[in-house]
Amino acid sequence: MDSSELINILALQHIPNLGDNTAKKLIRHFGSAEAIFKEKKHNLLKINGIGEARIQDLYKADNFKAAENELKFIEKNNIGYSYFQDKDYPEKLKHCFDGPILLFKRGNMDLQQKKIISIVGTRRISSHGMAFCEELIEELSPLDPVIVSGFAYGVDITAQKAAVKHGLQTIGCLAHGLNQIYPKVHKRYMPQVEENGGFFTDFWSTDNFDRNNFLKRNRIIAGLSEATIVIESAEKGGSLVTADIANSYNREVFAVPGRPGDTYSKGCNNLIKSQNAHVLTSAADLVYILNWEIKKKNEAVQKQLFVELEPDEENIFEFLRNHGKSQLDTIALNCNFPTYKAASLLLNLELKGIIRPLPGKLFEAI
Incomplete structure (x- = not known):
């Protein structure tokens, strides 16, 4: 241009x-x-x-x-940009009616043919929420997803640091121009994020720092992704706005359930209760709902000749070998597992390269 x-x-x-x-x-x-x-x-x-x-x-x-x-x-300042009619404009954002006409960027981003998820939540993340977030990203890392968040305190920076740790691309969506960073203490993480992804914003260098900017920024977080995950949230908060926006875009929303009395579980529990989010208890839930095909990073999944299986995994694998293509509910019923546990075991077997998902939420042994 x-x-x-x-x-x-x-x-x-x-x-x-x-x-x-x-x-x-x-x-x-x-x-x-x-x-x-x-x-x-x-x-x-x-x-x-x-x-x-x-x-x-x-x-x-x-x-x-x-x-x-x-x-x-x-x-x-060598700022990059993507016009909404350009080929390099994020594909999923193109389908959002209020996506920015011009998106400013910095870093090394490649979003073509990528699985992209947003992870958001409270700035006052608990130790439990932090552990869940880090474990979730570790479990998802073989799928090589792009992790999107807001580069803020709490859930945001936890998710983005975990993404960098596991060599995943991560995108920070900013509520200000690329001439500053908020919070300032996160400036030390910028080189790592830019090396493993980068930053998006539609704000100018002259835009005043304003609380309302965060609400406007949230549409980009939701719009970039095929799914938005809320780890922890109070009864009201910006992450719930992001979830609402994602729902308005007809994207999947997930929420991590928590104890009813916990302040920062109320938002997630309400999303689930109102059927505005799927329950997320492990990476298997996400993989199942999104019908993602598991592939090892940088190599095709191949059947392993000598795979060590846990007894429960062997139970499911033998069922699929004997009965062929089967749905999750059928597998869980015949193998005597709760559905959530069967989903988790199926994910483990996919990661080991000996089963694969099929359209219609079917699974088969390779």
Whole structure:
């Protein structure tokens, strides 16, 4: 993209109260951001849903002055960007009506053909929540997922540090421009995250740091991912907003259940109780609901000739060898296991390369 068109896109993004959805509608109709600014006002108003209030600031010179200054910042600091019509724009975010028209980025990200999940939760994570988060990512690491979060205290940074530890890509979605970092204490983790993923934001370097930015940022966290996981949350909190947004995008939402009296389990328990989230007790739950096919990182799953199996694993494997393709409920019933335990055992067998999942939530021995 040449700098001339980028200036026009930035100017369009700068217009107050226009919104990403309206901006994208205008761009699709007229073909480019530049064409919008050249169009006569009465032609703009002919478009359904484009009212006087939304375009009243369109022709102000301040938009282009601000855009020119932001472009200088982008070029000076080697900031990357993805336009919503570009091939490198995150695929799942393209399907979100309010996804940003321009997404700024820094790092080494490759989201093509990747499993992407968001992990969010309270900033006051408990030792139990921390252990669960770290164990979950360790169990998922053979699938090589991308871990998305908000780079904040608590669940966010726990998930992103665990991703780095296991060599996974991790994306931090920021509620401010790329000229700063919040919280400042997390600056020390930035090199590791950029090496193993990076950062996304749609905020400018001139945007004031504001509490409402976090709510706007949450749509990117939810939109990037095929599933959002809430580890711990109070009865109200930003992670519940992210879960609501994910549900509005028709993405899967998972919540870790907790004791009814625990403050930071109330949000998760309410999500589950209201049927706005699946119960998540282990990586097996996620793999089962998303119907992910297990593959070892950097190599195809191959049948292992001499695999050591636990007695319960051997029980399920023998059942599949003797009965062929079977559904989870059938396996659990015939092997005398609760469904949750059968799901966990099936995940272990997939990781060992001797069974595989099939469409329709079926499993078979390899």
